[in-house]
Amino acid sequence: MKGLPGLLAVSFLCAACASTAVSSRSEVIRRILPSTVQLRAEREAGGRRTASGVILLADAAAHRSWILTTKHFLEPPERQAISVTVPGRSGRLSATVVAVSPDVDLALLVVTEALPPVTLKPTVKLGDEVWVVAYPFGRRRTLVSGVVSQISATADDAAVEGPARMVDASVSYGASGGGVFDAPTGALVGIVESYRTARMTTPESRTIEVPVPGETTLISAEAVVRFVHASGLEALLDK
Numbered sequence: 001m002k003g004l005p006g007l008l009a010v011s012f013l014c015a016a017c018a019s020t021a022v023s024s025r026s027e028v029i030r031r032i033l034p035s036t037v038q039l040r041a042e043r044e045a046g047g048r049r050t051a052s053g054v055i056l057l058a059d060a061a062a063h064r065s066w067i068l069t070t071k072h073f074l075e076p077p078e079r080q081a082i083s084v085t086v087p088g089r090s091g092r093l094s095a096t097v098v099a100v101s102p103d104v105d106l107a108l109l110v111v112t113e114a115l116p117p118v119t120l121k122p123t124v125k126l127g128d129e130v131w132v133v134a135y136p137f138g139r140r141r142t143l144v145s146g147v148v149s150q151i152s153a154t155a156d157d158a159a160v161e162g163p164a165r166m167v168d169a170s171v172s173y174g175a176s177g178g179g180v181f182d183a184p185t186g187a188l189v190g191i192v193e194s195y196r197t198a199r200m201t202t203p204e205s206r207t208i209e210v211p212v213p214g215e216t217t218l219i220s221a222e223a224v225v226r227f228v229h230a231s232g233l234e235a236l237l238d239k
Helices: 004-035 221-230 234-238
Strands: 036-043 048-059 064-069 080-085 093-100 107-111 129-134 142-151 164-167 179-182 188-201 207-220
Touching: 004 036, 004 048, 004 129, 004 179, 036 064, 048 188, 048 221, 048 234, 080 107, 129 164, 129 188, 188 221, 207 221, 221 234
Parallel strands: none
Antiparallel strands: 036 048, 036 080, 048 064, 064 107, 080 093, 093 107, 129 142, 129 179, 142 164, 164 207, 179 188, 188 207
């Protein structure tokens, strides 16, 4: 019986530590969710496409926000109306394309609304935990966890630290442009660019494409910063 108070004290401390960890994770998730939005493009010639986007920059005084997404969401280039669904808000905002990268799969949209922007984390380590927030198939927002599975490197294929290139979280159509966030801090490490699939045949002899875990490709936060500077909006990164 003499050891019981000490055992209870240790148990209480461990429970407190677990509670703190869970609370911290919940706070990060609540902070990142409002910064990923759903995008829809209605083409003048007919047809609709959906994607995800991240609120990259904001100017509260001007009531404007800049949304980052993939360039391939807008292709082929033709007349289209782009709208944005913001978490927790009814209706849709109209968006205008303000910049498209000539060499990276990135595009920047603007809306006349002040929205919560992300913070950036250009460098990560192999195995870092991440959250991916997106709108697969143009439907409900989803959050999945994973780790950084590949680092972007030109000269050293064995790099363990640098810009994120791949994560092992599985995504699907409509997730392009979705935010990939550092799990401990909530900072953006990149956006979803694409994912590799494998063909499978169902018992009904139908062929389906299944995402391959570990091969969700990102556009890193480092590439995003270069794109913003090339677009002449670097001053907004400090706001």
